[in-house]
Amino acid sequence: MPSLGADMEAGTLVEWLKRPGDTVRRGDIVAVVETEKGAIEVEIFEDGEVLELLVAEGVKVPVGTPLARIAGGVETPSPDAVPVPTPLPEIGLAPASTAAPPPARPAEVPTPAGTRVSPAARRFAAERGIDLAAIHGSGPGGAVIRADVERTSGQGPEKRHAGIDLSQMRRAIAAAMARSKREIPHYYLSHSFDAVAAKEAVERFNADQPPENRLLLGALLVKATALALRDFPEFNGFFAPDGFLPSKAIHVGVAIAIRGGGLAAPAIHDTDGLPLAELMSRMRDLVARVRRGGFRSSEIADPTVTISSLGDRGVEALLPVIYPPQVAIFGFGSLHDRPWIVDGKIAPRQIMTVTLAGDHRVSDGHRGALLLRRIDQLLQDPQKL
């Protein structure tokens, strides 16, 4: 059971997406785990063949418990695993729909060639006589997973926040933010800038694009911040017990609000190297998955910095709280019409305020200010993003 955050102690294995005999490659999604942060897809970190599944679906185990054995590899996905696959009592963590697997697999339901179906989805469908061919898969590589079958059957959990327990999420946010305020000496900087160039660049680009290829201003804000961070390594990485560990890779966590309360900030990997169109489509994908509770273990575990953007209905500025063990977080306020000085004259412009909360154990306000100015500069020349 991987640790998906400093405060995670245990997780419930909701679904296996692989079974013994399957070949797995590094990065494959092998299982779905339910945690305080919602349902998270667990990736594997080595190549090999699945020999044995050590934890049954529906069972809650402590972090560090081996989940499966992989041929040729160490027990995985937890290299520092403790061999204690003893189920913990269920304490309101597992979704009610997670039944224990039946002792014998029901008859296989035929599926069209090329369609991948997770074992749990196959079983669920078989038990209820559902035709898998008619189901659109939302799992990795278009695979049909149990949630897809549940949706089709109408027997699944309610649509509302499937996979997300909001009270658990609130507790996770509370624990992380309390730790942040207790341990991290924050300093805050704020910078207002003319956002017209960036906004007009988005409008020009979108004018001759079909809807699905268009951009939102938010993608430019994330890209500019990621590019600026290349020259400011003291804002990108983790604070470990031995001190700051800068990260070469820039994995921006994007804070995504969940209607009804709660938020998550999963990572967009290697944000600085993504073309805007790709970044936009990753952001869309992430928002959709966060809101239905389906992000992946690496997305949750490894953002190196976070951006919180208020979008178009927020206020001028936000003063964000660093998400430990990260050492910086950026906030973008909503666009506001303001009188601004342009070429010595007052002109109405659309102004945005970017803020930075930095960790004073690692960086100082002087560098933070230079970083915010760099973001501003990059957004004045959006063609280069």
Next chain:
Amino acid sequence: MIREDLRAAIIEEIGNIAPEADAAGAADDADLREALDLDSMDIFNLVVALSKRLGVDIPDADAGQLVTLRGAIDYLARLA
């Protein structure tokens, strides 16, 4: 397509984007962003979904007309 069909299509697509939002219960003139807590990404996805479903092009500059149910129905009725 008559207005009631358009209304049903819009409400269904909002339901796909924001399952927990009560689109059918929103007043015709209410700003959907305020009434249903939709953000710019949700409106973006609504424009994508409606343009696909109805086979119409909705220019980015017109997206602002889709933020109320009445505005969206009026706008799409003109295109359809």
